[in-house]
Amino acid sequence: MITREQIPAVLEHPVYDTDGSKVGDAKNVFYDDATGQPEWVTVKTGMFGNSESFVPMRDAHIVEDHLEVSVSKDRIKDAPNVDVDGGGHLSEDEEHRLYEHYGIAWDEAWQQANDPGQAGWASTGRESARPTADAGMGGTMRAGPPGDDAMTRSEEEMHVGTERQTTGRARLRKYVVTEEQQQTIPVRHEEVRVVREPITEANIDDSLSGSEISEEEHEVTLHAERPVVETRVEPVERVRLVTDEVVEEETVTGTVRKERIETDYDGDEAGRPG
Template sequence: MMRMTQNQLSMLQGRPVEDGSGKKIGTVGQIWMDRTGEPNWVSVKTGLFGKRESMVPLEPARMQQDHLVVPYDKDMIKNAPHVEAGANEPLSDPEIDDLYTYYNLEQTPPAKGASAPARHAQGRQEQLTRSEERLHVGKSREPAGAARLRKYVVTENVHTTVPVTHDEVRLDHESITADNVGNERPDIGDATREIDLYAEQPVVGKERVPVERVRMTEDDVTEDRSIDEPVRREKIEADFPDRGGQPRNG
């Protein structure tokens, strides 16, 4: 038969009972012993206002998360031998025999010197379930604006220097002597001579040339963001009377 610790038995009371397919059958009522002195049976409340609790063997049962799973369907358990809800008498030998016969189980003989079985493995219990809020943080992808590339025109002055050349006139005076006299005629009268003068002027021209390519690329950047959110949780305290009859916390 299945053996459970006192702590496991205390947690078992009031737990949901399901069959192997996950269908709910009822809730655990009390834990029971038979002639072996071991807690081998559990009563199950199958109705909301029922006054009877059907008996189910613990040997083939198993705990799964917060509920007890048994390899029997609801009809079989509802038709099983039962006890009155809240009863506190030990199981009789005929009741034990009927249970083993109904579930087709082999009985284990009691050990020598075993004491008389109690109706249930421990005294009547009351319990509270403590709950708390758990914070679940997820993520959602939302619009955060738009990035744009915009081109516009600005005007600025460019200062530079350009070397330019111009003609200038220089007068050279040379005396005529017998040694350097030429074909000059000694005429007296008005005369004019001209030389064309030239000067370079800066000429400004403009051309358009590509100078830079600007590309906008989207990158995913991961950062840690702190979240502060209040969550509630329950605490359970027990008040026990002391020897003087005054309540005390525990």
């Protein structure tokens, strides 16, 4: 059994189950009111360590820098949700539910509490009266150093960070489209025109060089220009993808737990704290 002196080596240290799998980190230790021995340890579980489960400390032992308990990880994660923030004690009903979940007979637990020499979980077969609410089994105490007459009040602080995740993908894809273009260009062509010249001294000899009366034919070849379309591939620009980091303000809301301490006094009015 874990002793009070070993508690500092338990708190905020890893807790492993009976198969050697890590369950979480030990958060608080609860003592039995009757024996003063460590009875339960709460383990922070969940993806972000935001849940606490009660784990029995019987048959638990410290190995190097961690605590090994005698129950499985699945059984721990399925343990009943117990809220003890208000007073730091387990009620009789809450302990009943925890014992039932872990398969511990209530009579066995009472026998073990009143006879610490009994080892293990097995029932001795002896009958014993079940405890009442005033018998001391109704609650446990939060861990504190032996002899310390002060109580520590703790609060949870919310620490918000960021994690990088994929939100989408951007791609560059090149494909070919065909579009029509229009351009206006000048084109030339030849047209025939009849030119008549009078007979002059300059051309009289050419005029009389042939037959007086004859048939004759002259032919002229006509030319025209037509548009010719030719395409050439020319680079026009280069395109690439870049990412720009944009910082935005985002408000994050979370819940934190805080411990409150109040005084409950039994006695003469003269001794009541102010």
